[in-house]
Amino acid sequence: MKTLIDLHTHTGFSPDGKGAVEESLKKAETLGLAAFAVTDHCDCNFWHKAEHYGNPSEMKDVDMYGAGEYALKSIDAQTAAKEKFSDRINLLCGIELGQPLQYLPKAELIAADKRLDFIIGSHHQNKGRDDFYWIEYDKLDTCEIHALLNEYFTQVLEMCKWGKFDVLGHLTYPLRYIEGDCKIPIDLSRYEDIIREIFCTLISNGKGIEINTSGYRQKYGKPLPDLEYVKLYRSLGGKILTLGSDAHCAEDIGKGIAEGAELAKAAGFEYLTYFKERKPVFLKIE
Ligand SMILES: [Zn+2]
Numbered sequence: 001m002k003t004l005i006d007l008h009t010h011t012g013f014s015p016d017g018k019g020a021v022e023e024s025l026k027k028a029e030t031l032g033l034a035a036f037a038v039t040d041h042c043d044c045n046f047w048h049k050a051e052h053y054g055n056p057s058e059m060k061d062v063d064m065y066g067a068g069e070y071a072l073k074s075i076d077a078q079t080a081a082k083e084k085f086s087d088r089i090n091l092l093c094g095i096e097l098g099q100p101l102q103y104l105p106k107a108e109l110i111a112a113d114k115r116l117d118f119i120i121g122s123h124h125q126n127k128g129r130d131d132f133y134w135i136e137y138d139k140l141d142t143c144e145i146h147a148l149l150n151e152y153f154t155q156v157l158e159m160c161k162w163g164k165f166d167v168l169g170h171l172t173y174p175l176r177y178i179e180g181d182c183k184i185p186i187d188l189s190r191y192e193d194i195i196r197e198i199f200c201t202l203i204s205n206g207k208g209i210e211i212n213t214s215g216y217r218q219k220y221g222k223p224l225p226d227l228e229y230v231k232l233y234r235s236l237g238g239k240i241l242t243l244g245s246d247a248h249c250a251e252d253i254g255k256g257i258a259e260g261a262e263l264a265k266a267a268g269f270e271y272l273t274y275f276k277e278r279k280p281v282f283l284k285i286e
Pocket residue numbers: 096122124169170
């Protein structure tokens with residue numbers, strides 16, 4: 001794994017993750033990763049505690065609120081661990097910045113944090129709606145599902161135009177649930193124009209995408225995005241490509257990374273990318 005990287009992982013600072021930063025670092029060290037990032041959640045629409053937004057007993061994702069506190073604690077812990085483990089592992093201090101446009105001032109605050117090496121820009125929920133995880137797709141008709149996806153890609157594009165992150169996280173996130181959990185097939189080709197626009201926006205801003213390998217170990221069975229879209233990204237001039245397991249515990253770190261690197265090669269990539277002080281470093285795929 002000496003030439004492999006895992007740049008998307010969560011620890012117990014994420015409400016849906018577990019384990020200490022040091023536990024993750026030990027696992028990454030055992031795997032011999034060339035670079036490793038902790039990217040705990042910072043969903044901007046959950047910045048304040050739940051009470052700030054209404055009655056917590058009526059809320060989904062109630063544990064995810066308070067990101068303004070736990071995300072900063074994660075950055076503090078990573079900064080300390082980076083010092084302590086500097087001779088043992090190439091740790092990148094990271095964050096997964098979700099829905100930045102849904103609370104822009106705080107997204108700008110995180111994006112300007114000089115301690116961060118790496119920021120993933122993610123979109124887990126459309127404005128005013130629940131996370132794609134919660135939606136009951138079997139109660140929706142095809143038109144309604146496509147309306148949600150249309151809204152999703154439109155909002156992802158807006159986020160990419162803002163662009164104060166390094167790579168776009170899991171481009172095909174809703175499919176993890178729609179196709180993976182609910183087994184409703186989606187023809188993504190109808191979104192190809194907007195996906196091209198997303199890629200072109202990222203490329204012209206010097207940003208990249210990730211291959212999120214969580215899908216390999218989930219019901220979806222494929223990475224996010226899959227080969228076809230990694231190829232499309234490259235054909236448009238995309239060069240910055242990271243790999244991330246989206247592990248939510250130390251045990252899952254590195255899972256699917258070797259397969260993700262093979263997929264990158266199959267799409268024509270010779271290099272993977274990691275980030276130091278928000279600047280890309282290219283690493284030849286062996
Ligand atoms: Zn995510």
